[in-house]
Amino acid sequence: MYFRFMQQDLAEHHKLLSDLFPRLSAEEAWEEYHLSDDQVAFFEKEGYLSNVRMLDEEVVEQLRVELALIADPAHPSNGLFHEFHSNESEDPNTVLFHSLGHWRVGPGFHDVLWNPRFVVAASQLLGNRSVRFWHDQLFCKPPEKGGVVAWHQDFSYWTRTTPMQHLTCWVGLDDVSQENGCLFYVPGSHRWGLLEKPSLAGDMDGLNQFLNAEQQHQFDQKVPVVMKAGFGTFHHPLLVHGSYANTSQRARRAYVINVFADGTRSNTEDELLQGVPPIAKGKKIEGTFFPLLFDCNPKS
Secondary structure, eight states: OOOOOOSSOGGGOOSOOSSSSOOOOHHHHHHHHOOOHHHHHHHHHHSEEEEEEOOOHHHHHHHHHHHHHHTSTTOTTGGGOSEEESOOOSSTTOBOEEEEOGGGTOHHHHHGGGOHHHHHHHHHHTTSOOEEEEEEEEEEEOTTTBOOEEEEOGGGGOTTEESOOEEEEEEESSOBOTTTTOEEEOTTGGGSOOOOOOOTTSOTTGGGGGOOHHHHHHHTTOEEOOBOTTEEEEEOTTOOEEEOOBOSSSOEEEEEEEEEETTOEEOOSSOSSTTSOOOOTTSBOOSTTSOEEEOSSOOO
C-alpha cells in the first residue's frame, strides 16, 4: 500500500506527499491537462462542466481504501476534521456521511488538492487566475438507505468570504447514476442571484419556497450528472444543485474540493472553519489552512 498514516496535521505540507500524481510545473500541467475553449464556454453558459477525468482507476481504488480508514470515528487523527458527521441526514431512515477537513488526515485526500488535472481546470474556470484552497468535503451514501443532499447554492453557506470568486469540484469514487444518488444541476441557475439557504441534509425541496414562477419553470429542466468513477464535475458557486437518495445496491462515495481565486478576503471576525484561527474581516485568506494550489504567476 502506497500510504501510511502519520499522526500529524497534513495541512503543514503544501505539496504532494505521495506518488499518486505527477509533479509538474505550471507550464507542464497546463500543456498536458488544459480544458478546451468549448469546455470553458459551456461552463460560462450553463454554470457547470461535467465528465472531466480527474483520477486513474488505481488512484480511485486507493482513495476508497483510505476513505474507509478515515471515516472511522476512532481514527487517531479524527480530531483534525473541521466537521465530522457519521450521519448528517435529518431523516432517521437514511444515512449521509459528511465531513470537512479530511485533507489534514489522509495523504491521498491531501494530494488530490494538487492533482494537476484539477488545478489547471480550476484555474481556467476561475478566469485563468491563481487557485487557493477553501475547504474539502466528503459525501457518502450507503446502498439502499443513502440520504439526500437538498437543493442549494454553495455560496449561500460561504458569505463569510468576499468577493464571490469560488468554484466547486465534485469527484466520484463510484460510478454515479440516478439510482444511487448522483448530482442534479439546474442549468443556468447561476444567473439567479443569491437565494436563501435551506438545511443541507433536510427537506430535499426546501429551496422551492424561495423560487419565483420563472425560476420554478427553469428548475423543472434539471439534469442528472451521470459519470464513471474517477470523473469530476465543476460548478459555479451560485448554481442550484442537489442529490436524491441512494436506493440502489451500490455505494455512492465522493469527495469535493472547494476553491477560490487568490485574493479572496475574510468577511467575518469569526472562525472561517471550525478549529481554524480567525482571519480578520477584510484580510486576505491565506496561510496554513488555505494553501495556494496553482500559481499563474510563479516567480522565476
